[in-house]
Amino acid sequence: MLAAVLRKSEAAMHTGLRSLRSLSSLANNGSCQILKSPPLVSLDLLEDWTCRVDQDRQETASIPNPSNQLTAALIDGKAISEEIRSKIANEVNRMKSSIGKTPGLAVILVGDRRDCQIYVRNKILACEEAGIRSEVVDLRESCSEDDILSALSNFNENPEIHGVLVQLPLPERLDEGKILSMLPLEKDVDGFHPLNMGNLALKGREPLFIPCTPKGCIELLLRSGVEIYGKRAVVIGRSNIVGLPTSLLLQRYHATVTVIHALTKNPEMLAREADIVVAAVGMPNLVRKSWLKPGAVVIDVGTYPIEDSSSDQGYRLLGDVCYGEAINVASAITPVPGGVGPMTVAMLLLNTLESAKRFYDFS
Amino acid sequence: MLAAVLRKSEAAMHTGLRSLRSLSSLANNGSCQILKSPPLVSLDLLEDWTCRVDQDRQETASIPNPSNQLTAALIDGKAISEEIRSKIANEVNRMKSSIGKTPGLAVILVGDRRDCQIYVRNKILACEEAGIRSEVVDLRESCSEDDILSALSNFNENPEIHGVLVQLPLPERLDEGKILSMLPLEKDVDGFHPLNMGNLALKGREPLFIPCTPKGCIELLLRSGVEIYGKRAVVIGRSNIVGLPTSLLLQRYHATVTVIHALTKNPEMLAREADIVVAAVGMPNLVRKSWLKPGAVVIDVGTYPIEDSSSDQGYRLLGDVCYGEAINVASAITPVPGGVGPMTVAMLLLNTLESAKRFYDFS
Structure with missing residues (x-):
């Protein structure tokens, strides 16, 4: 069945390949004839592993076979993240009692995707539990790019907000890249700004923020x-x-x-x-x-x-x-x-705390 | 012998490993006890493949063995780059005759490393041949960071300069990262600015400039x-x-x-x-x-x-x-x-031409 799924995926990819080739020839027929290389963006393809997920694939494969010997240790992200969140809460308390300041996170949510709403709710609840202030701007599916940029700009100027994130994915008609580039770098707690990404890629550099999920994965491995x-x-x-x-x-x-x-x-x-x-x-x-x-x-x-x-x-x-x-x-x-x-949620709280510490020069 | 060389390299790496571990424990003993993960920069190690290159390794291995059948096609970078440079020269001419403007490249050279001087000389000669204006600021080995930043700043403000590069490597005492970050993004024809690198890494984005050697490698493959x-x-x-x-x-x-x-x-x-x-x-x-x-x-x-x-x-x-x-x-x-x-030199000329075209909105 896997082979069949991958074949489907490959068929989808071949369609992608055709469009890539036509884009490529387009690029070569354009004004810049010096190189064979097309513009990078024209190379982008959807990561279409498969267009359809077989139902039985979902149902059966996740049930352990009790007749086999289980060998894997469980990496318990819930327990590890709770330990980290408890330490973050302590730090937030220490900050409040030392300098009377509280870290603040702002979230911009667009549309009514159920999964996005759940993710945002979890983040907000986690903030509350850790003593971090939070704000959500809940924009309609039909909102304009300017609505988002205006919300971003307000949070950018607000000294009580130390982390700003736009819940992804955005509705397709919006230019995600452009919107993420407008995030104030020093509040980009998701770490998605291209400058943060460049500094993550380059040896000898350190991004202001490391994206939460990757940072959580590394932490799980180390712990x-x-x-x-x-x-x-x-x-x-x-x-x-x-x-x-x-x-x-x-x-x-x-x-x-x-x-x-x-x-x-x-x-x-x-x-x-x-x-x-x-x-x-x-x-x-x-x-x-x-x-x-x-x-x-x-x-x-x-x-x-x-x-x-x-x-x-x-x-x-x-x-x-x-x-x-x-x-x-x-x-x-x-x-x-x-x-x-x-762990993703815990790392978001941590990035927000670190951002506030940096802002108030608190260590 | 290769094994011996790699063993030496590994021995050097183990030293690196020890210092990495001590750095790591340092990080964990520091003020931020929330995570196990040390700061990223502390993870940087020299890419020390080997400390010593055996003389006979250099001498013998590069001579083809005439008794074997030769099968590889030669990818002739010299011929391909000449073709590209000739097209660049045509474009530079077209620009001059259409709008009376000439692309300009500035190079900052620090110290008297022979290889750096040769690279810079080759770049300048290539510029001349393609009709691109060029300027070199030749700074002493002992110059200060401020001397470099001041040269950068002059080129940044000069509307006749469309590409600026700092010849690498810089003397070790200088902060290469800091200096490269000061490069004006829209003149970063080497493509080393972290924002350019982030935009190269991210799907859906396009850097203003792609680093010359990697771009040259891809072009060799495509051609x-x-x-x-x-x-x-x-x-x-x-x-x-x-x-x-x-x-x-x-x-x-x-x-x-x-x-x-x-x-x-x-x-x-x-x-x-x-x-x-x-x-x-x-x-x-x-x-x-x-x-x-x-x-x-x-x-x-x-x-x-x-x-x-x-x-x-x-x-x-x-x-x-x-x-x-x-x-x-x-x-x-x-x-x-x-x-x-x-190819590296040809791509540098091309990046400079493209930068000038962008500046003058010439297509």
């Missing part, structure tokens, strides 16, 4: 005693917000990193060479046991909601990794939910 | 009919100016990219999996035939000068790839000299 230095790491997925910065960060920690994407041939074989696998695609159960080297450490960033009438919320989350299979092969693994997700 | 899309690429070396941007650029072209560095275990095995190998370490003949898959395409960025009394200049250049061996395994290869080097 689980996983050595990154000199290890082979494979990052599956190359999104701007997870795959790319995670690969850059793993490289900063001296892993040898390969980024697998929808156009990679034999992703399974490549992933199987890795000591550390970070899956960040958003395709449920993509990573089966055949993708993992025995003893590999697996960080599953995927969170794909599927309907589940037996759950209180009416849905449950599936990761990119087939957990039931992986626990029999990996040496350690993060669950979904309860792995990377809570 | 040689090498497909990058979907191929496995290995970049050996992760310098800020070549390895990193080349890996980002290959990924933009949808290769599956692995970056090999001095801490990679089994670099030979990993390189052998690649369809495209870009070697950018600066260690003569590091890449032997055992590092290459039959039919691989090899781009050799290394230029390591060794004394050679039989040469007019008193030295000759060695690449990172053992050319004499590689031509029997690869399907195509760039020579050193005459491969990537001339």
Whole structure:
């Protein structure tokens, strides 16, 4: 079935390839005839691993097989993040009692996507629990770019706000790149500003903020005693917000990193060479046991909601990794939910705290 | 012998590892106890592939073995770059005759490193040949950071200068990162500004300038009919100016990219999996035939000068790839000299021309 899914994905990719080639020839027929290389943006393709997720793939693969011996240690992101959040709350208290100041986070939410609303609600609740002030601007799906930029500008000027984030993804008609570039650099607690990304990529530099999910992944590895230095790491997925910065960060920690994407041939074989696998695609159960080297450490960033009438919320989350299979092969693994997700929130709080400390010169 | 060289390299790395660990524990004992992760900059290590280059390694490995059948096509960077430079010269002429304006490049050279002086001289000669104005500020080894920043500032304000570069490497006592960050973004024809690098890394973005050597490598591949899309690429070396941007650029072209560095275990095995190998370490003949898959395409960025009394200049250049061996395994290869080097200069001229076109809104 996997082969069939990947074939579908490849078919979609071939369509992409055709459009890429026509763009490329367009570029070469344009005014700049000096080079063969087309503009970079014309090379962008959707990361279309598959257009359809088979239902039985979702249902069966995540149930552990009780007849197999379970070997993987659980990397408990929930417990680790709670420990971190409790330390953050202490620091926030110390800041309040020392200088009478409170870190503040502002969130801009656009539209009524259910998952975005849940993420924002979780962030706000986490702020409250840690004693961090928070504000949400809730804009309609039909809002203009100017509405967002105006909200950004208000938060930019507000000295009581030390972190600003725009909940992604934005509605497609909006220019996400342009909007993220308008984030005030010193409040970019998501770390998505291209200058932060450049400073993450470059040796000898330090970004003001490291994106929360990648930072959370590294922290999970370090706290689980996983050595990154000199290890082979494979990052599956190359999104701007997870795959790319995670690969850059793993490289900063001296892993040898390969980024697998929808156009990679034999992703399974490549992933199987890795000591550390970070899956960040958003395709449920993509990573089966055949993708993992025995003893590999697996960080599953995927969170794909599927309907589940037996759950209180009416849905449950599936990761990119087939957990039931992986626990029999990996040496350690993060669950979904309860792995990377809570760490992302904890790192957001931490980035906000650090930003406030920087602003007030408080250490 | 290679094993011995790498063992030496590893010994150097273990020293690095010790200092990394002590830095790491320092970070954890510091004021921020919330995370295990140390500051990123503390993770930086020298890319110390080897401390010593064996003389016989330099001497013997670059001579082709005439008894083997030669199979690799030569990727003639000199010829390709001449074609590009001639087109650039035509464009410069068209600009002059249409709007009476000339592109201008400024170079800041610090100290008296022979290789830097030669590189700068070549760039200036190439400018002259293409009809591009050029200026060089030649600062003493002992100059201050302020001297450099003041030169930068003058060029920044000069409307007849459309490209500014600081010849690297700078003397070690100077803060290269700080100086490069002061480059005016719209004149950063080397593309080393962190914002340019971030925009190169991020999908959906386009940097104002792509670093010259990586851009030259891609152009060599495209003009040689090498497909990058979907191929496995290995970049050996992760310098800020070549390895990193080349890996980002290959990924933009949808290769599956692995970056090999001095801490990679089994670099030979990993390189052998690649369809495209870009070697950018600066260690003569590091890449032997055992590092290459039959039919691989090899781009050799290394230029390591060794004394050679039989040469007019008193030295000759060695690449990172053992050319004499590689031509029997690869399907195509760039020579050193005459491969990537001339392309770097051509791309610098092109970036300067494009910058001037942007400034004058000339198309």
